[in-house]
Amino acid sequence: MNAKSISRRTVLRGLVAGSAVAIGLPTLDRFCNGNGTAWAETGSDGFPKRFGLFFWGNGMLPARWVPKSAGVGAAWQLSDQLQPLAKHKARIAVVTGTRLGLLNSQPHGAGAAGILSGRPLLHQGGDTTFAGPSIDQIIADFIGKDTRFRSLEFGAAAGNGYSYNGPNSQNPPESNPFLLFERVFGLGFTMPGEKPKFDPSLGLRRSVLDAVSGDIKQLRATVGAADAQRLDQHFEGVRQLEKRLAKLELAPPKLDACKVPKAPEKAYPDIEGRPQLQLKNKVLCDLAAYALACDQTRVVSNFFTMPVNNLLFKDATTGHHELTHNEPGAQDEVHAITLQCVEAFAYQIESLAAVTEGATTLLDHCALMGCSEVSLGKTHSLEEMPLIIAGSAGGKLKNDVHYRSEGSENTSKALLSLCRAVGCDMASFGAEGGKVNDGLAGIEA
Numbered sequence: 486m487n488a489k490s491i492s493r494r495t496v497l498r499g500l501v502a503g504s505a506v507a508i509g510l511p512t513l514d515r516f517c518n519g520n521g522t523a524w525a526e527t528g529s530d531g532f533p534k535r536f537g538l539f540f541w542g543n544g545m546l547p548a549r550w551v552p553k554s555a556g557v558g559a560a561w562q563l564s565d566q567l568q569p570l571a572k573h574k575a576r577i578a579v580v581t582g583t584r585l586g587l588l589n590s591q592p593h594g595a596g597a598a599g600i601l602s603g604r605p606l607l608h609q610g611g612d613t614t615f616a617g618p619s620i621d622q623i624i625a626d627f628i629g630k631d632t633r634f635r636s637l638e639f640g641a642a643a644g645n646g647y648s649y650n651g652p653n654s655q656n657p658p659e660s661n662p663f664l665l666f667e668r669v670f671g672l673g674f675t676m677p678g679e680k681p682k683f684d685p686s687l688g689l690r691r692s693v694l695d696a697v698s699g700d701i702k703q704l705r706a707t708v709g710a711a712d713a714q715r716l717d718q719h720f721e722g723v724r725q726l727e728k729r730l731a732k733l734e735l736a737p738p739k740l741d742a743c744k745v746p747k748a749p750e751k752a753y754p755d756i757e758g759r760p761q762l763q764l765k766n767k768v769l770c771d772l773a774a775y776a777l778a779c780d781q782t783r784v785v786s787n788f789f790t791m792p793v794n795n796l797l798f799k800d801a802t803t804g805h806h807e808l809t810h811n812e813p814g815a816q817d818e819v820h821a822i823t824l825q826c827v828e829a830f831a832y833q834i835e836s837l838a839a840v841t842e843g844a845t846t847l848l849d850h851c852a853l854m855g856c857s858e859v860s861l862g863k864t865h866s867l868e869e870m871p872l873i874i875a876g877s878a879g880g881k882l883k884n885d886v887h888y889r890s891e892g893s894e895n896t897s898k899a900l901l902s903l904c905r906a907v908g909c910d911m912a913s914f915g916a917e918g919g920k921v922n923d924g925l926a927g928i929e930a
Contacts, residue, residue, distance in 0.1 A: 532842050534878050534907040535783045536624045537773075537853040539833050540601070540640075540647065541826040542593070542792040543809050544859035547869045549820055551581045555889035566820065569828040573875065575885045576838070576848060578928045580872040580899050582890035586918040592865040593792035596858035597647050600870060603897040603915020607652050615649040617916065620854070620900055622650050625784040627909040633673070633781045637773060639665050640788030641765035641829070642796055648786050658788050662749040662768040669776045670745050676779075742840045742847065743779035746772060759797045762789070766829045767836075774836040778847055789829050792858045798822045809862030819862065830855045834875045851876035852903045870896045874903065874928060881906035881930055888927035898925040905929075 549565040561579075563571055570577060585599035590606060594613035598606045607616040618626075621636055629635040636656065638648045643658035650656065659665045705713050749768045753761045766789060773785045790796060795804030801818055802808075808819050833853065840847035855873040860866045877884055882902070901914035902924035913922045 530843050530845070530879075532850045532879070533780065533783055534628060535777050535785075535847070535851045536621065536628070536903070536907045537784075537833065537837070537851055537876075538601075538621050538786040539830045539853065539855040540786070540788050540790075541829070541855075541857050542790045542794045543805050543822075544857045544862040544866075545823045545871045546816060546820055547860050548815075550823075550860075550871060551869070551889075552579060552887045555581075555887045557883070557886045561887035566823050566827060567873075569824060569831045570834070570873070573831060573834045573838070576834070576875055576877075577885070578874045578883055579887045580874065580890070580896075580925065580928060581869065581887070582893060583870050583872065583896040583899065584893045585867040585870060586895045586897070587867065588918070589865060589867050593858050596865065596867050597792055599867065599919055600856050600858055600872075600896060601647055602649065603900060603919035603921070605917055605919070614652055615647070616652060617649070618651050619647060619649045619786075620904065621648055621784050621786045622656070623911075623914075624904055624907055624909055627904075628907060629782065629784045632783055634669070634776070635782070636784035636786065637665070637669070637776060637782045638786045638788070639769045639773065640786075640790070641762045641769065642760060642790045642794060643788035644791040644794075646786070646788045646791075648788075656786075658786070660765070661751075662753070662765060662772060663751045665769060665772050666746070666748055669772065669781055674745070674779075674781070676743065676745065742842055744775065746775045759799060762796070762798070763825070763829060763832075767832055770833040770836040773833075774840055774847060777837070777851075778840045778842075787833060789826060798825055806862070816863075826857075827855075830873065837876065848876045850879055852878040852882060852907050854900075854903055868893065872896065872899055874899070877930065878903075878906035883928050883930050886928065888925065890925075890927075894925065895919065895921050897921040898923060899928060901925075902929050 545566055550567070552561050552564045552567070554561050563574060567579065585596065587595060587599045587605050588609065589595050590609040591613065595606055597613065598604055598615050601619040602615050602617050604616045607614040625636040636648070638646050638656045638658035640646065640658050640660060643660050645655060646658035648656040648658065659668065705716055708716065749772070753765050755761070766787075770787065773787065776782050777785065790805070793806050795806045797804055798821075801822060805822050808816070808822070812818050834848065837848035837851055837853065838846050842850060853875040855875070857871050860869040860871060874882060876882070897915040897919045898921045901911065901921055904911050904914060905924060906929070913920055915921060
C-alpha cells in the first residue's frame with residue numbers, strides 16, 4: 486500500500502476461512518480539498534482497586550445535610566439526612582463546604598457536568614452535552630482496560646445517564662436488572678476454573694481484525710499526523726474489541742468471591758404510579774457487586790435518579806423536582822425523598838461490604854463516590870456540594886471522617902484525590918473553573 490493508492494473508497498482487506506473481509510476507513514484530510522484526532526493498579530494484598538459512582542438527582546437540603554462538627558471518629562456525627570448511613574459511618578468520608586467553581590449556565594445540567602467531569606457544558610446555555618469525559622470514564626481509561634467490560638452503567642431510573650467518553654459519546658445505562666444480568670452473566674461469562682467459552686461470531690470478528698492488521702500499520706505510515714490521529718480513533722473500538730475477545734479466550738483468575746447470582750425478575754412495573762426504585766436499586770447493586778467480584782469490570786456507575794426527575798417517590802404527594810421548587814417551609818417531603826436516595830446509596834455500600842476479599846472486603850478495595858448535581862434544589866446552587874465517599878481504595882482514603890472545607894475549595898480536588906487513590910497517574914483534573922492540580926489532603930490517607 487502506498488500513499489497514491491489511498492482514496493475515500495479504500496478498504497483494508499484480508500482473508501478469513503477463505504473468504505474476503507474488509508474494514509472501511511474514516512474520513513481523512515487527504516480525501517478532502519484544502520478547505521477541509523495502563524494497567525490497573527492493585528492494592529498491597531493483590532486485589533484490584535475499583536471505582537464506583539452513585540448519582541441521584543435534585544440535590545439535598547444543606548441545613549439538614551451538613552454535620553454539625555468536623556473531624557475524625559467520635560469527633561463528628563451524622564446529620565439528619567445522612568442517617569441511613571449510620572451502619573457504615575466507620576467506612577465513609579463526608580465532604581462539605583466545597584463548590585464547583587463553574588458558571589451555572591444551565592440549571593441542573595451545568596452542575597452535572599461540573600461534579601462529574603470538572604468541566605463546563607460543551608454548549609453554554611444549550612443542551613447538557615459534556616465537554617469531556619466523566620470521572621468514571623477517566624478512571625476506566627486507567628483501570629478498566631484489562632477486564633471484560635471497561636465499565637458498567639446502570640440505575641433504577643437512569644434515563645440517559647451521565648457517563649461520557651467525551652462530547653457526543655455517552656455510555657447508555659441499563660435500568661432493567663434482567664438485561665444487566667444477561668449482559669454480564671450470559672454468553673461470554675466464565676467462572677474461575679472453568680474452560681473459557683465465547684460467542685463464535687466474536688471469534689470470527691477477531692480473525693477479521695487479525696487479517697487486516699498489516700494493512701493498518703502500512704496505512705498509518707503513509708498519512709499525515711492529523712490523519713494518523715483519526716485512524717487511531719477509528720480503530721480504538723477495534724482495539725477494545727480485540728482486548729475483550731482475548732479476555733474471553735483466557736482462563737479467568739481465581740476469585741473465591743465470584744459466583745453467578747440468581748437471575749432477577751424480567752420486569753418491575755410501577756405500583757400505583759410509583760416506580761419500585763429501592764427494589765430495582767438493590768437488585769442492580771447486587772449484580773454490580775458480583776460483576777466486580779468476578780473481575781468482569783472494575784468501574785461501575787449507578788445513576789439512581791437523574792436531574793430534574795419528577796418521580797413519585799414513596800409517600801410523596803407529587804413529583805420530586807416539583808417539590809424542590811414548590812414545597813414551602815422546611816420542605817419535609819423533599820427531606821423524606823433525600824433520605825430515600827441516601828438509603829439507596831447505603832445499600833450499594835452494603836452490597837460491596839458483603840463480599841469478602843482476602844482479609845478484608847470488596848468495599849475496602851473500592852472508592853465509591855456519592856453525589857448530586859446541585860446542593861439546594863430550589864435554587865440550583867453549586868455551592869455546598871453534596872459528596873460522600875465510601876471505601877478506602879486499599880488504604881489510600883480516610884474513613885470515618887467529616888471534612889469541612891472552610892475556604893470553599895473546588896469540588897474537583899476531591900475527584901482528583903479519588904482518581905489518584907484508585908491508581909490514575911494524573912497531574913490535574915477538570916478544565917477552566919473546574920480545573921485543579923492538587924487533591925483534597927483531608928480525605929487522603
